[in-house]
Amino acid sequence: MxxxxxxxxxxxxxxxxxxxxxxxxxxxxxxxxxxxxxxxxxxxxxxxxxxxxxxxxxxxxxxxxxxxxxxxxxxxxxxxxxxxxxxxxxxxxxxxxxxxxxxxxxxxxxxxxxxxxxxxxxxxxxxxxxxxxxxxxxxxxxxxxxxxxxxxxxxxxxxxxxxxxxxxxxxxxxxxxxxxxxxxxxxxxxxxxxxxxxxxxxxxxxxxxxxVARPNATADNVTHVVHPVDRERKRDLLAHLIKQHHWSQVLVFTRTKHGANKLAEHLVASGIPSLAIHGNKSQSARTRALAEFKAGSLQVLVATDIAARGIDISELPHVVNFELPNVPEDYVHRIGRTGRAGAEGDAVSLVCVDERKLLTDIERLIKRDLSNKIIAGFEPDPRIRAEPIVNGSGGGPRRMLPGLPGRGQRRGQPAAKPRATRNLGGQAASRIPALHRSGGRGR
Structure with a gap:
């Protein structure tokens, strides 16, 4: 047709x-x-x-x-x-x-x-x-x-x-x-x-x-995997995965602007070209980072949910949840950015003990259990107890109550779609993703 x-x-x-x-x-x-x-x-x-x-x-x-x-x-x-x-x-x-x-x-x-x-x-x-x-x-x-x-x-x-x-x-x-x-x-x-x-x-x-499309559906051509890891070792594990698997184009989600900055800095220090994109960045910086990422010259783009709205890349191979979203629907939006146009995609989540309830909420929403795979050398320490969700990336000093959105983050975020032939809009016929905010009133 x-x-x-x-x-x-x-x-x-x-x-x-x-x-x-x-x-x-x-x-x-x-x-x-x-x-x-x-x-x-x-x-x-x-x-x-x-x-x-x-x-x-x-x-x-x-x-x-x-x-x-x-x-x-x-x-x-x-x-x-x-x-x-x-x-x-x-x-x-x-x-x-x-x-x-x-x-x-x-x-x-x-x-x-x-x-x-x-x-x-x-x-x-x-x-x-x-x-x-x-x-x-x-x-x-x-x-x-x-x-x-x-x-x-x-x-x-x-x-x-x-x-x-x-x-x-x-x-x-x-x-x-x-x-x-x-x-x-x-x-x-x-x-x-x-x-x-x-x-x-x-x-x-x-x-x-x-x-169109059932709410909270995920694409069949996306592979989901959860890597359990201690909160303090997430950055090192992410760098390890990128290098070991030679990932060339990776979109990484954090909960906060501060967390995005810190993670991008850590990856750069590890020899991985990375930039953060969020509402505190100037429009020119965000436009430049997105253009480099789409062109393939930037290996890793670290984004908050809000700033990621508008990132539309037809064959993005890897999406990483460095931190699980507080709102489970956002998981569907995040991973909906890979596996488009019939291409295969990977949705990787780094989950620490603090995020187990968030993971349960996500699995309940999408009506499927996500497979767990512990990476050798990054085995979680069973003695570590869950703490309130950290407002930031990798164990910053400021803490929040579990499940509450951090500064700069908004509540309530919505869902994704597959197909065999090339469609206008590049999405499969049974999926749903999303887009996000820019900084201050959309001005």
């Missing part, structure tokens, strides 16, 4: 084919016709399911329809607004728009914080058909009166549950007031919590409902 079934323009089909995609994913099969029909949509889907193309392709098709006339005078207005929770996700979505719309006479723009606002103000003086923005920076422009949203025809709330988790609900409500009442609304969320349903009830008008 090809993308030609949707009636998309030849220019869009050509751009999709050039990206090497041939078969629509389940979310695309349902979302593209729904968006093309012009009605509101509420979709349960996560990053990695091909969700982004599920709304960008039909939006591009609708906005390039020459039979729909816009204002005849003045600068062409912003016609589509896509709100996302993080800078990295904004960059990813806007890149997709440029890739799929390369043969169309449409212009897109990314509006995020962490960078100077002046170039954005200048850019707004020329044509912008599709605006991809984080809420905080968008409201900065509104306050400076550099932005006109009065002609928006299509609004997308991407990863709406994450935006609520990150405290963006007030910002979203402020933005909604600025938009025309008559518009198409598309809401994408990994979960349908009571808060999401309430938001949908106030935003959407008789929406079509789509939900």
């Amino acid at each position: 090809s993308f030609s079934i949707f009636g998309l323009s030849d220019e869009i089909i050509r751009a999709v084919a050039e990206r090497g995609y041939t078969n629509p994913t389940p979310i695309q099969l349902q979302a593209i016709p729904a968006v093309l029909a012009g009605g509101d949509l509420m979709a349960g889907a996560q990053t990695g399911t091909g969700k982004t193309a599920g709304f960008t392709l039909p939006i591009l098709n609708r906005l390039s329809d020459k039979s729909i006339k816009g204002p005849s005078t003045g600068r062409p207005p912003i016609r589509a607004l896509i709100l996302v929770p993080t800078r990295e996700l904004a960059a990813q979505v806007e890149e997709s728009i440029r890739n799929y719309g390369k043969y169309l006479k449409l212009s897109s723009m990314i509006m995020i914080g962490g960078v100077s606002i002046r170039p954005q103000i200048t850019r707004l003086k020329s044509r912008v058909d599709i605006l991809v923005a984080t809420p905080g920076r968008l409201l900065d422009h509104v306050q400076q009166k550099t932005l006109d949203l009065s002609h928006v025809e299509i609004l997308v709330l991407d990863e709406a549950d994450r935006m609520l988790d990150m405290g963006f609900i007030r910002d979203i409500k402020k933005i909604l007031v600025l938009l025309p009442k008559q518009r198409q609304n598309l809401l994408f969320s990994a979960t349908f919590s009571d808060e999401i349903r309430a938001l949908a009830g106030s935003l959407l008008n008789q929406p079509a409902m789509i939900e």
Whole structure:
């Protein structure tokens, strides 16, 4: 089944084919016709399911329809607004728009914080058909009166549950007031919590409902293994595994920014090129680290859950949970970054005695027991007793109660999908992953 079934323009089909995609994913099969029909949509889907193309392709098709006339005078207005929770996700979505719309006479723009606002103000003086923005920076422009949203025809709330988790609900409500009442609304969320349903009830008008992939599913082509180890020996074990198995591209998750920094420093000292990415890093540093990691020139990227949102690498071979997440759903999101596009992947977790309950919660959530393998020379000391979860990596001085999120970390994080042929969005048809935050209000 090809993308030609949707009636998309030849220019869009050509751009999709050039990206090497041939078969629509389940979310695309349902979302593209729904968006093309012009009605509101509420979709349960996560990053990695091909969700982004599920709304960008039909939006591009609708906005390039020459039979729909816009204002005849003045600068062409912003016609589509896509709100996302993080800078990295904004960059990813806007890149997709440029890739799929390369043969169309449409212009897109990314509006995020962490960078100077002046170039954005200048850019707004020329044509912008599709605006991809984080809420905080968008409201900065509104306050400076550099932005006109009065002609928006299509609004997308991407990863709406994450935006609520990150405290963006007030910002979203402020933005909604600025938009025309008559518009198409598309809401994408990994979960349908009571808060999401309430938001949908106030935003959407008789929406079509789509939900793909079972929540909290993990990919069949990912190998899961737990290495029991003492908390003080985790860093050395990770360095040992990377060197012994010659891992060339490894995404490592820590709970906190401080822990990410300390671990990256330790790996570098062990001769392993590594960088940390989290909300305290400048946008330019984060962009550079992510680019090097995607290109394969950086061996290890150490990330917090929030900062990792937006890391979308089609054939990432290894994901390591240096510390298990406090929220079990985050395990699914983390490991959902490997094993994409039908490729094999490894999900490795270094688990100390403090994290046994977290491990149990994860196994209960995904309905499977994770295999344990003790590494010779790193056998856990049975005399060590469990302590409250350390807010940091590898035994720092500051301690927290078990299961409580550390500073800079937010509660509640959502889930992953397989396939045999290459899908647009690079995910298998029964899986679900995720994306994360940037630092401070998404600005």
